[in-house]
Amino acid sequence: MTKFHSIISRRNFMKALGLGVTGVATTVATVPIFHDLDELMSSEGAAQKYPFWVKKRPLEKPSMDVDYSMMQRFDASKCTNGGNQGYLQYVSAEEGAASLAIKAERYKKWAVEGKPGFSLRDRALRHSNGGVANVPWTTPTAGANSYLDLGIEKWKGTPEENSRMLRSALKFFGATSIGYSEFTQNMQKTIYTKQYSSPWKEHVFEDVDDEYETSAKVVIPMKKHLNIVTAMSPCALENMKTAPGPLSSRAATGQASNIINYAFNRAQTFLAALGYKCIAGDGNGIAATAGFANLSGLAEAGRRGDAVSPDFGMAMRGQKFFTDLPLVPTAPIDAGVWRFCKTCKKCAEICPSDSISMEKEPTWENIYPWQAPGKKQYLFNGLSCQELRNQFGDECGLCMVGCVFSKHSDAIVHDVVKGIVSTSSIFNGFFTSLDNTFGYGSELGKDKNPLTGDFNQKAVTWWNLELPTFGFDLKKPM
C-alpha cells in the first residue's frame, strides 16, 4: 500500500497561511464599500467600463492630433453622403442623373434576380429600419409625474451622481456606450453650421434660455451651461459581414441608429421630468458623432474618418444631445487604435473605389470640402465612395467589416491582441497579417464584388443563423 505524507513543512504551511491572510486583508481594504445606492451612484467605479489596458487622455485631447485654432465650424451640407443632394452638388447634372439611374436600375434588377444580399427580403429588412421614434429638437414639456406635476423642486444631484444616473437611464433605454463632454469654446467649433441632411437648417448660438426651432434654423441656448451627451450602439456584426448590400450597412447601421433614436426619445421624457433640458433632434444633427465619440472616450479616430471603438471597431453608430444637467466630462481614450490604423490599411485595401487613403501618416492638409479642417487626418474621397454606393444600387459597408477591430468578443485572442496593441505598436503589422491569415474580414473587396458579378453568399446564410436579440451580444460589462 502506498504511503502518502505531506511534503509541506509546518513552517512553510504557516508562512503560506500568513500570506493568504495578508492577501485577503489587502483585498478587503482596497475593495470599495457602498452603504447605499447614492454612494454607488457617486463613485468613480460606476463610470464607463474599460479594460485595464485602455489609457485615459486629457480632456479635449484625443489620440488624433487636433488643433482647435485651425478648427472652424463645418457646413455639414457639404458631406457627400447626406442623401442624393450631398453627392449631386459635386457632379454635373448629367453625371448625377446617370449615377442615380444606375442606382435605380440595379436596385430593381438585383431584387428581381434575387441576388444574395439584394433580394426582396433583404431590401424589406433594410427598409423596415429607420425613424422608429420622434426625437424633436426641443425638450418636451414636463408631463405627468414630472417635478412640476408633483409640485417639488427639480432633481438635484452632484455632477458625479448625475453622470451615473443618466448613464443608467440611457443604458436602460438601450444605449451601450455613453460619454459626456462639456460644451466649451473648443467644443462650440465642432458644431455644424448647417444640418447634415435635408432641410439643412442653420445651427445658431443665441443668448437665450430656451432652445427653439424655426423653418430656417435651430437655436442652441447659450445662457445655459450645456453638456453634450454621446451615446453609441454596436451594429449587428453578422449583418455587417454580408457587405456590400442592404443587409449590412443600412439594415445593421440603421438598427443601431434606431436603438439610440429610441433611447433619446425616452431620455427627453426622463430629463424633462427631472427638470432638465434634452436638446436632441434627429440623426447626425448637431455635429460629427465620430468626433464626439473620440472626445468623450467612446472610441478613437480611424483611417476612414469614422470612430473606431476598441470593442466594436467601426461597426457602431451613435448620436448626441445637449443637456443642462450638470455632468462630469469623460476623458478621451488611448487603446492604440489610432496608432494601429497607421500601419493596418485593411479598410483601404478592401475598398473597391480606392476612396480611403493608403498613406502611412495622416495630414493637416485639407483638400476635400467634405472633410472638416483642424484635425491631422487621412484624406477620404467621399465622392468616389458615394459613386460606388450608387453603383451597388444601395450601400457598401465593406470598410466597416474589413476593420480589424470589428470583432465579436467571444474568443480571448481579441483581448490578448488589443492589450498588446495598446501598449506597443511593434507587433501591429504582424497582427494585421495574422488577421488576414485567420480569415477575418471579408472575402469580398476590390477584385470581388457585385460589379465583378460576385455577391456575398453570407447574405443568404444570414437568414438561417440563430443570432442574439438585435444581432449583438455584449458578453461583458460596458
Added chain:
Amino acid sequence: MWLTIGIVIGILIMGLIWFLTKKQIKMAWYVWLLIAVGLLLLLFTLQNFFASFSEHETKAAWMFLLVTGLPSIIILLAAWQIALRTSKKSEI
C-alpha cells in the same frame, strides 16, 4: 464549459502526481515548466477554437488548431518524452 475543463485538468494533474509518487519518479523543473506552457497553450487553443465557431469565424477556428494547438501538443509530447527518458536513466 470552463468548470468541466477545470475539473478534468484537476483530475489529470492529481492523477499525474499520484502516478509519479507511486513510481517514485522525480521530474525536473523544466519538465513542469513545459507541461505548464503546453497546457496553457492547449487551453488557449480550445477556448479560441470553440469561441471562433460561436463568432461564425470557421476558418479562424481551424487556424487556431494549427497555429497554437499543434505547438501545444508538441510541447506536451516533448515534456512526456523528457520525463520518460529521465526516469529510465534514473532506473539504470
